[in-house]
Amino acid sequence: MDDRLSAALLELEDEINWDAAAMLEQAVDLERQAREIGDELLVARARLSQANLHMRAGDLAGAAARIWKVHQWAVEHEARQLTARTHLVWANIHRHLGDAAQCLEHSVLSVELLDDTATDHMRIWHRAKLADALSLAGSMDAARLRYRQAADLARRLKRPDLQLAVLNNFAYAELAAGQHERAQQVAARLQRHAAEHGFELDAALLDTIGAIQIENGQFADAERTLMSCLDQHHDGSQDDADALPEYLLTLARAQRGLMAYARAQRSLNASRRLCAERELGHVLVRLHQEQAELYAARGEFAEAFAAHKEFFAAHIKQHSIQREAQARTRQAMFETTEARQEAERFREQARRDPLTGLRNRRFLNEQLPGLIETDPELTVAMVDLDHYKRINDRLSHEVGDLVLVRVARLLERWLAETAPGGFVVRMGGEEFLLALPGTPVDRATGVLDDLRRAVRGHDWQPLTAGLPVTVSIGVAGLGDTPNPTQAALLSIADSHLYAAKHGGRDRVVSSMTDSGRTRRAPAA
Numbered sequence: 001m002d003d004r005l006s007a008a009l010l011e012l013e014d015e016i017n018w019d020a021a022a023m024l025e026q027a028v029d030l031e032r033q034a035r036e037i038g039d040e041l042l043v044a045r046a047r048l049s050q051a052n053l054h055m056r057a058g059d060l061a062g063a064a065a066r067i068w069k070v071h072q073w074a075v076e077h078e079a080r081q082l083t084a085r086t087h088l089v090w091a092n093i094h095r096h097l098g099d100a101a102q103c104l105e106h107s108v109l110s111v112e113l114l115d116d117t118a119t120d121h122m123r124i125w126h127r128a129k130l131a132d133a134l135s136l137a138g139s140m141d142a143a144r145l146r147y148r149q150a151a152d153l154a155r156r157l158k159r160p161d162l163q164l165a166v167l168n169n170f171a172y173a174e175l176a177a178g179q180h181e182r183a184q185q186v187a188a189r190l191q192r193h194a195a196e197h198g199f200e201l202d203a204a205l206l207d208t209i210g211a212i213q214i215e216n217g218q219f220a221d222a223e224r225t226l227m228s229c230l231d232q233h234h235d236g237s238q239d240d241a242d243a244l245p246e247y248l249l250t251l252a253r254a255q256r257g258l259m260a261y262a263r264a265q266r267s268l269n270a271s272r273r274l275c276a277e278r279e280l281g282h283v284l285v286r287l288h289q290e291q292a293e294l295y296a297a298r299g300e301f302a303e304a305f306a307a308h309k310e311f312f313a314a315h316i317k318q319h320s321i322q323r324e325a326q327a328r329t330r331q332a333m334f335e336t337t338e339a340r341q342e343a344e345r346f347r348e349q350a351r352r353d354p355l356t357g358l359r360n361r362r363f364l365n366e367q368l369p370g371l372i373e374t375d376p377e378l379t380v381a382m383v384d385l386d387h388y389k390r391i392n393d394r395l396s397h398e399v400g401d402l403v404l405v406r407v408a409r410l411l412e413r414w415l416a417e418t419a420p421g422g423f424v425v426r427m428g429g430e431e432f433l434l435a436l437p438g439t440p441v442d443r444a445t446g447v448l449d450d451l452r453r454a455v456r457g458h459d460w461q462p463l464t465a466g467l468p469v470t471v472s473i474g475v476a477g478l479g480d481t482p483n484p485t486q487a488a489l490l491s492i493a494d495s496h497l498y499a500a501k502h503g504g505r506d507r508v509v510s511s512m513t514d515s516g517r518t519r520r521a522p523a524a
Contacts, residue, residue, distance in 0.1 A: 005033055005042050012049045013085060014121035016165055020057040027053060044073050044082060052089045060096055063089065081122070084113035088126055091133055100137040107133035120157045124150050128166045135173035143173060160197040164205075167193060172208050180215040187212045203233040207247050210254060219257030226251035245274040245283045252290055261298050268294065285311065353426040355401060356408035364425045368435060368486050372478065375437045379444035380489055382474040382497040383411065383451075385430035386505040391467060402463055404430065407471070410458060414451050433493075441477030445510040448473050452508055472500035475510030 009030055012023060031046035048070045055063035067089055074082040091106035107130040114123055131146035147170040154163035167190040174183035187209045194201050201209070206229035213222035229247050248271035255264035268291055275284045288311035295304035351363040371378050385391075385407065392400040404426075411424045411432060419436040427433050436444050456470045474497025481488040492511075500509040 002034075002037055002039060002042065005030060005037075005039070006045075009042065009045045009049060010119070013045065014119055014125075016125070016162075020053050024050060024053040024057070040073070041077070041079060041082070044070050044079070048082065048085055048089065052092075055089060055093055055096070060093055063093055067093075080113055080115055081117045081119075084110050084118065084122065084126065087113065088129055091129060095133065095136060100133070104130075104133040104137050120159060121162065124154045124157065124159060124162045124166065127153065128162075128169055132169055132173065135177060140173070140177050140179070144170075147173070160193065160199070164190065164193055164197075164199055168205050168208055171212060175208070175212050175215065180212065183212045184216050201228075201232070203229045203243065203247060206232060207250055210250050214250070214254050214257060217257070219254050222254035223251065223258060223260075226254055242278070242280050242283050245271045245278070245280055245287075248274070249283065249287055249290060252294070256290070256294050256297055259297070261294060264294055281317065356405050356426050358408050358412070358424055358426045358432070360425060361427060363423070364427075364433060364435075365486070367423065368489075371435060371437055372484055372486060372489065376478055377438050377440045379436045379439045379441050379475060379477045380493050381434040381436065381444065381448050381476075382427075382490075382493040383432040383434060383471050384473075384497055384501070386470045386472055386501075388430040391464065391469070394467065395464060399463065403460075403469060406458075406463065407455065407469070408432070410455055411451070414454060418447050418451075433490075441475060441479065441510055442512050444477065445475055445508055445512045448475060449508045452506065456506060470506040472497060472505050473508045474498070474500055475508060475512075477511070480511050 008026075012027055012030075015023070027046050027049040031043055031050070034042035034046055047066060051063045051066040051070065054060075054066065067086060071083065071086040071090075073079070074086055087106045087110035091103045091110060094100075094102035094106060107126075110126045111130050114126060118126075127146055127150040131143045131150060134140075134143035134146060147166060150166045151163050151170070154160070154166055167186060171183050171186040171190055174180075174186055190205070191201070191209070193199075194205075206225050210222045210225040210229060213219075213225060226247060230244075230251070233244055233247060248267045252264045252267035252271065255261075255267060268287060271283070271287055274280070275287060288307055292304045292307035292311055295301070295307055351359055351366075353360045368380075385403070388400065388403075391403055408424070408426065411434065415422050415424050415434060415436075419434075419439055421438065422434060422436045425433045425435075434448075439447070452471055452473055456468070458469070460467070460469045474493045474495065476489050476492035476496060478484045478489065480492050496509040496511075500507050503509065
C-alpha cells in the first residue's frame with residue numbers, strides 16, 4: 001500500500017467540513033494514482049470517497065450508482081473498515097431519501113463493524129451518526145444516549161473538534177424534535193466547550209444556536225448571534241451554496257420576533273436575491289412562508305395571503321422536484337441492486353460445473369489456498385470413476401452423464417453428513433475432488449472407504465442395467481508434504497489415485513495404507 005496515497009485518502013474520509021467540488025476532483029485523481037500502482041484497496045477507498053462527495057453535492061442517484069460495487073468488494077475482501085464506511089454513506093443516502101428505517105439499519109451496521117482498525121474519527125463520528133439516525137426515527141431517548149457516548153468518547157480520545165461537531169448535531173436534533181429547552185442546554189454546553197478549547201464558532205454552528213434562541217423567545221440574543229454568523233461567513237468559503245441565504249432567513253425570523261420589521265424585510269430581500277441567483281428552490285419555499293408571517297405581523301393581511309399562496313405553490317413545486325429526485329435515486333438503487341444480483345449470479349455460475357451443479361476448478365483455486373494456510377488437519381481426496389469409458393461405450397453418453405450426476409449427489413450427501421465444512425469439486429471428466437477440513441488423513445482414509453462402499457452399494461440397476469459403478473480414491477493430508485502448497489497436495493493425492501487405479505481399482509490409497517499398498521473391503 002502506498003502510504004502517501006493512503007494518508008491523502010484518510011484526509012478525505014475523516015473530513016466533516018466539505019468543499020465537494022474540489023474534494024471530488026481530488027478523489028478522482030487519487031483513484032487514478034491507485035490504479036497505476038495496482039492497489040485495489042486504495043482504488044475502492046477512492047471510489048467510496050467519490051460516492052460520498054456525490055451524495056454531499058446532492059447527487060443521490062450518482063452516489064447510489066457508485067457505492068454498491070465498493071461495498072461488494074469490501075465484503076468479499078473482508079475489508080472491515082471500508083465496509084463500515086460504506087454503511088455510513090448508505091445511511092446518509094437513505095436519510096436524504098427520508099427513509100428513516102433504512103438509515104437506522106445502515107447506521108447500526110456502521111457501528112457494529114468498528115474494530116481495532118477503525119480510526120478515532122470513525123469511532124466517534126459513526127456513533128454520532130447513529131444518534132442522528134435514531135433522532136430521525138423518532139427515538140430521541142436512544143439518540144441522546146448515543147450523542148452522550150460519542151461526546152464522551154471524543155473527550156477521552158482528546159478530539160475536542162469532533163466533540164464540538166457532536167454537540168452541534170445533538171443540539172440540532174433536540175431542536176428538530178421540538179425540545180427547545182433541551183436544545184438550549186446542549187447549545188450552552190457547546191458554547192462553553194468552544195470557549196474552553198479556544199474554538200471560534202463557525203457560521204453553521206452560530207446559525208444552529210440562533211435558531212434555538214428564536215424558539216426559546218430570545219430574539220435579541222438570536223439577532224446578535226446571527227450577525228456574528230454573517231461576520232463569520234464569507235463568499236468563497238467551504239460553506240454550501242445555500243448557507244448564506246439560510247443564515248439571512250434565520251436572521252429575518254429573529255428580527256420579526258423583535259418587531260424590527262424593516263430590518264427583517266431587508267434580510268429577506270437579501271436572501272431572496274441569493275435564492276434567485278443560485279436557483280435555491282428549497283430555501284425559497286421557506287422564504288415565502290416567512291414573508292407571509294412578516295406581512296401578517298405588520299397587519300398587511302392581503303399581502304400575507306398572497307405570500308402564503310406563493311409559499312403553497314412553491315411548496316407543491318419543490319415537493320414534486322424532491323419526489324422526482326427521490327424516484328431517480330430509488331431507480332438507480334434498484335438498477336444497481338439488479339446489476340449486483342446479476343453479477344453475483346454470473347459469478348456463481350462461473351464457479352459451478354454446468355452438468356453436475358458442483359463447484360468447479362475455479363472455485364477450488366479460490367478456496368483451497370486459504371484452507372491450506374489455516375487448517376493443519378486438512379485432507380483432500382481425488383475421486384475417479386472406474387471404467388467410465390465402458391459405461392459411455394456400452395450405454396451411451398447420456399447414461400454416462402446421468403451416472404456423473406448421480407455420483408455428484410452421492411458425494412454431496414456424504415460430505416454433508418461427514419464433513420459439513422468441506423466442499424466437493426468436479427475437476428473434469430469423471431474426476432472429482434473432496435476437501436475435508438479438520439479431518440486428519442488417518443481418519444479421512446477410513447471414512448472415505450465408507451464412501452467408496454456407498455458408491456459401489458448404490459442401486460445402479462435402473463440406470464446402468466447391471467453394469468457396476470465404483471470409484472478409486474487417492475488421499476493426501478498436509479502432513480504428507482514438507483511444502484504444503486495446493487500443487488504439492490494435489491500431486492500427492494493424484495499419485496495415490498494412480499496407485500489405486502493400478503492396484504485393481506475400487507479402493508482407497510493414502511499415506512496410511514503403507515505408501516501404495518491398497519486396502520479393499522470384502523465384496524458385499
